[in-house]
Amino acid sequence: MSEYRDETMMLKTPFHSRVEAANELNEWDGWSGYTTPVAYTDVELEYFAIRNSTGVFDLSPMTKYRISGPDAEAYLNRLVTRDVSKIKIDRVGYVIWCDDEGQMMDDGTLFHLGKNDYRLCSYTRVMDWMSWAAMGFDVRIVDETSEVAALAVQGPTSCACLSAMGLTGLEELKPFGIKRFTFADTELMVSRTGFTGDLGYELWIEPQHAEALWDQLFAAGKHYMIKPIGSSALDLARIETGFLQAGVDFVPAQDTVRIGRSRSPFELGLSWLVDFEKPVFNGRKALLKESVEGSSYRLVFLDVEGNKPAANSFILVGPEQVGTVTSAAWCPTAKSNFAFAQVEAKYAEVGRELIAEIYYQRELHWTRLLAKCTVVAAAPFNPPRRRQTPAPMC
Amino acid sequence: MTDYDVIVVGAGHNGLVCAAYLARAGRKVLVVEANQQPGGGAATREFADGFSVSACAHWLTHLNPEVKRDLALEHHGLTLAARDLDSIGLDPGGQHVTVKGDSVDGPSISTGDKAAYQEFHRMTLKFSSLLANAFKLRPPKLVAGNFSDRLNLARLGLGMKLMGKQDMSELLRLALINIYDVMEERFDNELLKATLSFDGVLGAHMGPRSPNTVFGYLYRRVGDVYGFNGPAVVRGGMGGVGAALVEAANSHQVVCRTGVAVQDIMLKADRARGVRLVGGEEITAKLVVSNADPKTTFNKLVGLPNVETGLARRVKNIRMQGGAAKLHLALDGLPEFKGLSAQQLGQRLVIAPTMNYIEEAFNPAKYGEYSTAPAMDISIPSLHDASLAPAGKHVLSAIVQFAPYALRAGWESEKDKFKSLVIARIAEYAPGLEQLVTASELLTPVDLEQEFHMYGGHWHHGEISLDQIMFMRPFPGATQYGTAVDGLYLCGAGTHPGGGVMGLSGRNAAREIIKRGNLA
Numbered sequence: 001m002s003e004y005r006d007e008t009m010m011l012k013t014p015f016h017s018r019v020e021a022a023n024e025l026n027e028w029d030g031w032s033g034y035t036t037p038v039a040y041t042d043v044e045l046e047y048f049a050i051r052n053s054t055g056v057f058d059l060s061p062m063t064k065y066r067i068s069g070p071d072a073e074a075y076l077n078r079l080v081t082r083d084v085s086k087i088k089i090d091r092v093g094y095v096i097w098c099d100d101e102g103q104m105m106d107d108g109t110l111f112h113l114g115k116n117d118y119r120l121c122s123y124t125r126v127m128d129w130m131s132w133a134a135m136g137f138d139v140r141i142v143d144e145t146s147e148v149a150a151l152a153v154q155g156p157t158s159c160a161c162l163s164a165m166g167l168t169g170l171e172e173l174k175p176f177g178i179k180r181f182t183f184a185d186t187e188l189m190v191s192r193t194g195f196t197g198d199l200g201y202e203l204w205i206e207p208q209h210a211e212a213l214w215d216q217l218f219a220a221g222k223h224y225m226i227k228p229i230g231s232s233a234l235d236l237a238r239i240e241t242g243f244l245q246a247g248v249d250f251v252p253a254q255d256t257v258r259i260g261r262s263r264s265p266f267e268l269g270l271s272w273l274v275d276f277e278k279p280v281f282n283g284r285k286a287l288l289k290e291s292v293e294g295s296s297y298r299l300v301f302l303d304v305e306g307n308k309p310a311a312n313s314f315i316l317v318g319p320e321q322v323g324t325v326t327s328a329a330w331c332p333t334a335k336s337n338f339a340f341a342q343v344e345a346k347y348a349e350v351g352r353e354l355i356a357e358i359y360y361q362r363e364l365h366w367t368r369l370l371a372k373c374t375v376v377a378a379a380p381f382n383p384p385r386r387r388q389t390p391a392p393m394c
Numbered sequence: 395m396t397d398y399d400v401i402v403v404g405a406g407h408n409g410l411v412c413a414a415y416l417a418r419a420g421r422k423v424l425v426v427e428a429n430q431q432p433g434g435g436a437a438t439r440e441f442a443d444g445f446s447v448s449a450c451a452h453w454l455t456h457l458n459p460e461v462k463r464d465l466a467l468e469h470h471g472l473t474l475a476a477r478d479l480d481s482i483g484l485d486p487g488g489q490h491v492t493v494k495g496d497s498v499d500g501p502s503i504s505t506g507d508k509a510a511y512q513e514f515h516r517m518t519l520k521f522s523s524l525l526a527n528a529f530k531l532r533p534p535k536l537v538a539g540n541f542s543d544r545l546n547l548a549r550l551g552l553g554m555k556l557m558g559k560q561d562m563s564e565l566l567r568l569a570l571i572n573i574y575d576v577m578e579e580r581f582d583n584e585l586l587k588a589t590l591s592f593d594g595v596l597g598a599h600m601g602p603r604s605p606n607t608v609f610g611y612l613y614r615r616v617g618d619v620y621g622f623n624g625p626a627v628v629r630g631g632m633g634g635v636g637a638a639l640v641e642a643a644n645s646h647q648v649v650c651r652t653g654v655a656v657q658d659i660m661l662k663a664d665r666a667r668g669v670r671l672v673g674g675e676e677i678t679a680k681l682v683v684s685n686a687d688p689k690t691t692f693n694k695l696v697g698l699p700n701v702e703t704g705l706a707r708r709v710k711n712i713r714m715q716g717g718a719a720k721l722h723l724a725l726d727g728l729p730e731f732k733g734l735s736a737q738q739l740g741q742r743l744v745i746a747p748t749m750n751y752i753e754e755a756f757n758p759a760k761y762g763e764y765s766t767a768p769a770m771d772i773s774i775p776s777l778h779d780a781s782l783a784p785a786g787k788h789v790l791s792a793i794v795q796f797a798p799y800a801l802r803a804g805w806e807s808e809k810d811k812f813k814s815l816v817i818a819r820i821a822e823y824a825p826g827l828e829q830l831v832t833a834s835e836l837l838t839p840v841d842l843e844q845e846f847h848m849y850g851g852h853w854h855h856g857e858i859s860l861d862q863i864m865f866m867r868p869f870p871g872a873t874q875y876g877t878a879v880d881g882l883y884l885c886g887a888g889t890h891p892g893g894g895v896m897g898l899s900g901r902n903a904a905r906e907i908i909k910r911g912n913l914a
Contacts, residue, residue, distance in 0.1 A: 071699075078699055100704030135706045136698025279663045282702045285878060 010035035013060035014149035014210030018218075022228045029231060032125060032145070034061035039230035044332070046233035050196050051333045053225030054155040056217065057195075057234055059202065060210075065120045065130060066144045071137040072116035078281050079133050080110070081265060081274045087112045090178040092191050095120070096265055096273050098283030102290060103253035103262035105129065106246050107270075109193055111178065119144070123246040129254065133282065149210035153217065154200030154237075157224040159391040162190070162201060165220035170201070171390040183216075184209050192391075195234060197241020199385045199392065239338060240331035242301060242379025244268060249299065249326040249340055263342070264290055267297045297323075298348035302356065302373040303380075304328070304337040310356040310371060315341050317354060322347050325356065334380030339373065350377045396678040398424045398649075400907070401669050402685055403656050403695065404847070404886070406434025409685030410639035410648075411900030412885040412907075414465050416683075417646035419908045424677065425648055426669065428655035428847060433636015434685070435846055435853060436895050442833030444784045445724035448632035449837070450846055450853060451895050452720075452773045452791045453479075453625035453742065455617040457635070460530075461897035470641035472634060475778035477626035480741040483589030484823050488733025491585045492741075495623045503583055510580050521565050522615040524553045529616065529891035529898050532874045532906050533865040570860070573607035574749050588746040592769055596793065597853045597893070599717040601756030602749045606859035613858050613892070620896075625742050627778045635895055659684070659695045659882060666696075666882040681881050683903060687848055687855035688868035688888040689714060696879060705878050708869035712888070713862065716839030716851030717759050719797035721770075721816050723790040724783070724833035728774075729824040740777035745770040745823065755796055762802035764812050768794050768819060787832075792820065799839035799850045809836055854893025855886050864890055875903040876910075883907055 011034045013019065019037055027038040036058065039046060049055040067076060076084045080095040087093040089112050096107040108122035130141050153162060159171050166181075173179045173192045181188045186209055194200035205213055218226055238245065246252055253262040264287060265274050274287055302325070304310045309330050315323035323343030331338050339356065347354060351374065358369040385392050402413045405427035417423045431437055439449035454474070462468065483491040483500075491500035496515040498508055528550055534543035554562050568576055573594035577587035593614045594600075594607035601607075617625075628634040640650055655672040659682050668678035684691040692701060692709045701709075731739060746752050746769040755765035771793040776783040783789050794816050801808060813836040821827040839851025848855060856862055865872065868888040875883050885903035887893035 074699060078703070100702040129703065132707050132710075133703040135703075135710060136693070279661070280700050280702065282704070284664065284702065 008035055013058050014207035015058045015060065015151070015214050018211060018214040019058055019228065031061040032063060036061055037230040039232050040228045043232045046227060046229040047236045047332060049225065049227035049229060050155045050198060050233060050237045052156065053227065054153060054158045054161050054221055055227055055229035055233065057152040057154065057229050059150045059152050062150060063122045063125050064145045064148050066142045067118045067120060067139060068116060069139040070116060071139045072118055075134060075137040075139040076110065076118060077278060081281055081283065083275045083278050084110065089114060092176045092178060092193050094273070096270055098265065098287070099253045100282060100286065102264050102283035102286030104250050104265060104268060105253045107244065111191065124252050147207065149205050149207045151203045151213065152194050152200060153203060154194045154196040154198055156199055156385055156392060156394060158200050160393045161217065161221035161224045161226055163393065165216050171393055174389045175387055184212055188213070195243055196237040197243065197381050197386060198237070198383065236329050239327050239329045240334055240379065240381040245327065263297060264295060266290055266295045268299045295345050297342050298345045299340060299342050300348050300375045301379055302339040302341055302354065303376045304339050304356055304373040305371045306369070307337055308358050308360050308369055308371065309337065310339040310358050310373070314357040315343050315354050316357055317347060331380060336380040338380055348375060350375050396668065396680050398422050398677065398679040400681045400683055401426065401677060401679040402683045402885070403659070403669060404434060404685030405432035405650060405652060406685045406886060407436045407635055407639055407895055407897060408886050408900030409434065410636070410643050411461055411465065411897040412683055412685070412904045413648045414639065414643040414646050415901055415904030416907060417643065417648045423648045424679070425643065425650045426654050426656055426671070427652045430653045431633060431636065432640050432650060432652055433633050436632040436635040438631030438633025441722045441835045442724040445789050445833060446631055446782045447722045447789045447791045448775065450720065450842060451632050452775065452793065454628050454632065454635065454895055455614065455622055455625050456620060456894040456896040458897050458901070459620050461901050465639070465642040467638045467642060470638040470645065472638035473629040475627045475629040475775070476740065478623040479625050481589060481624065481744055482734070482738060482741050483585045483744045483746065484731065485585055486747065486822060490733055491583065491589055493589060498586060503586060507581050507583050507586055514580055517561060517564065518612060518615050519618055520557055520561055522612050523619050524557070525612060526616050526619040527553055528864065532902050533867065533890040535865055535874065568608050570605065571608060572603050572605055573611055574602040576608055577749060584748045588749050588752060589744050591749050592744055592746045592752060592771070595752060595795070596771065597718050598857055599715050599759065601753040603753055609860055610858055627773070627775050629779050630781060631775065632895065656695060658697065661700055661879065665880040681883060681907065683883045683885050683907070685886045687714070687886055688712060688884060689849035690847060691884060696882070701878055708871065712868055713857040714850045714852045714855070716799045716842060716853065717796045718853065719794040719839065720837040720842065721792040721794050721813065722835045723831050725788040725790055725830040726832050727786065727830055728788050729790070729827050729830055731824045739774055743772040745772065745819065759796035759798040762798055762800055764798065764801060764808065765796045766815065768796060768816060770794050770820065772820065792816070797838055805838045805840050809838060812836065855888035858892050863892065867892060875906045
């Protein structure tokens with residue numbers, strides 16, 4: 001190869017021309033093979049756009065599987081732990097799926113698009129597992145990641161922005177609902193979903209209309225302080241509202257190498273997503289056993305003393321290490337030093353006091369801090385507008 | 395209240411053995427069988443007017459003596475028409491090789507080979523005795539810390555140790571290599587090597603150079619430990635085993651319904667609660683035991699959607715492609731084989747002149763084609779049992795390898811061609827055979843699958859190889875005859891210890907069920 005190559009070999013999302021133009025910092029990261037901005041201008045400003053106006057996140061690299069065919073519902077019911085038949089058409093459900101050992105493989109959102117027609121969005125790429133799970137079912141599974149462009153439009157003015165763009169009646173859409181609009185002679189699907197814990201929507205459209213959608217959205221949102229956001233700001237928002245991130249807060253079971261490093265839904269506080277009323281689903285037997293015998297670990301939310309984020313900290317009880325922090329941040333809106341930690345199950349009750357062993361560096365100087373923290377029941381950020389219908393149009 | 399304590403799906407020999415043991419222990423047992431004739435692979439088939447033959451297995455080589463005694467099979471009518479037969483490796487020129495128990499003879503056999511065979515026989519019998527010990531017990535689990543499992547594993551280890559340093563290290567060396575290399579190391583005579591090595595690939599999708607073939611050989615030699623000094627012929631054909639087992643089962647009040655196929659195993663949540671017959675009749679039971687092979691059990695009877703994905707994958711990955719066909723000939727008179735006396739005709743005749751011949755017969759099977767020069771294991775049972783053919787007439791039965799289940803061209807168009815080719819091959823050793831043939835049939839693995847409900851037409855319900863034995867049979871993580879579906883057990887040859895008309899899978903399964911108690 002003699003030719004000099006200055007092009008990245010990463011894939012580009014359908015919004016790339018607009019994302020690139022807006023990315024003043026030129027900071028990029030990889031996400032499932034796509035190049036994706038870490039931040040466009042300033043992480044704090046982007047975060048505050050999510051919380052105070054509207055932040056727009058390009059989520060096109062999100063893995064999307066289209067699952068259809070006569071057995072689609074039955075297939076999904078065996079695949080995921082909750083009862084899929086309860087997710088009505090034009091509704092979205094948060095789902096998790098496990099291996100036979102009842103260990104979490106991933107979580108995702110399941111869009112019920114029509115009778116026996118679903119879209120499953122996930123962090124991991126699991127086509128092999130999905131195909132194995134399809135043995136014995138009349139079902140068609142297509143990876144449509146590159147065939148659907150998607151934007152998350154999140155924040156208190158998001159509904160107003162989108163309405164200004166012409167999506168009338170959107171304010172009536174309930175959380176986890178789906179509404180379809182016509183945009184540039186094609187279908188624009190809008191779901192009231194997101195990863196920020198705030199009022200927000202996700203927009204789904206064919207890739208060739210992506211740039212036009214971006215342009216119209218930003219034109220309409222100009223007076224609502226709309227701002228593109230990168231993955232760092234989103235991460236801050238999702239921690240503040242207590243959303244788990246696969247690969248960060250748990251290792252997808254199929255990626256673990258060492259015994260005991262995967263986690264069950266019970267251990268991650270997701271037991272509400274496990275429905276033992278269903279006859280068979282992957283992990284059922286193991287989870288039933290665990291529900292009787294108890295779990296080894298527990299993911300807890302911690303309110304940490306002080307303002308130093310407890311990133312990667314050990315959690316101590318006396319001198320003994322009983323867990324580790326998986327996600328941590330100073331949460332600006334909640335004004336809380338918040339962390340997720342995996343601790344031994346016996347130390348997980350709400351109100352329990354633990355110690356976070358925090359290390360931080362100032363000008364090459366490392367400091368160790370033993371910060372008191374308390375197990376809390378819920379994440380600190382949970383505004384009413386997240387659920388409010390009709391949605392606020394401020 | 396359920397209709398029965400236990401329903402056994404399939405009246406194969408293991409299903410009947412299991413049913414009889416369970417009934418003997420006081421369970422109320424029903425056996426349902428799709429075919430009219432019970433016995434499964436131990437069946438006799440009248441393939442032409444007045445001519446009957448063992449339809450699948452044609453020698454009795456493995457029947458476990460404890461099963462025979464416990465179920466009083468002789469009392470219930472099991473009789474051998476002949477036993478301790480020789481295996482004769484046929485030579486096109488008539489210089490045949492005869493394997494007779496621990497000795498080998500023939501005009502071309504050197505004294506060196508004779509001595510080498512005696513030593514080989516001694517050593518392999520020792521290895522097979524070790525296997526026979528493991529066969530009696532449920533397969534130990536490796537992970538769970540069950541005391542009796544640990545003890546059984548320790549016994550197996552101790553058994554190896556007690557063989558002596560030399561034999562133990564030889565076992566460890568041989569177990570994983572192939573029969574071709576072992577034969578090359580020990581013998582000079584090509585025909586002898588081929589005759590012996592054929593035992594390592596019988597019924598398997600393997601050639602002599604395939605790994606696991608030494609194990610296949612040792613597996614077969616377990617019959618020696620059970621008191622068979624060579625193959626035996628059952629009076630009335632192998633169906634005689636099935637018939638005796640039915641009698642034995644009946645004597646313990648087992649209810650046997652034949653000619654009724656099971657549509658599916660009924661489940662309540664993840665527990666088996668009975669069977670639904672084709673036609674809709676539902677019968678309930680506390681436990682269901684499937685004598686069907688694991689693929690048929692999970693693919694068809696339970697349904698893959700009703701088990702978890704990891705299990706479905708393990709079921710899919712069981713290697714279970716039949717590679718052997720059965721040829722049945724009705725003969726107008728006794729055929730003449732070059733250089734064989736009438737007495738010798740009644741022995742087990744092997745067509746496999748060299749190991750390369752077998753390997754070359756196997757090669758096309760890898761690519762979905764049949765052998766143009768197949769290897770064969772031939773029996774003329776009517777010489778020992780006149781009831782099988784009209785007076786003065788005979789039947790010939792041959793196991794033919796290799797005939798792959800998934801024939802690329804499809805068996806429908808190729809079957810007759812293959813049959814003619816096989817008959818012509820035998821006729822090279824028995825000139826004039828074609829003129830004696832009054833009726834003939836060839837059962838390909840596809841036919842065997844349909845006839846005996848064995849997935850892939852594989853006699854052993856799954857390849858007998860080191861990766862599919864003990865706790866890895868039918869698949870890794872299998873739970874000692876139990877399954878992931880509560881109340882559903884397996885008792886067929888797809889479980890430890892495996893195939894061949896041995897009866898231990900059925901017996902071990904019954905013992906495990908009894909041990910776990912009524913509601914296990």
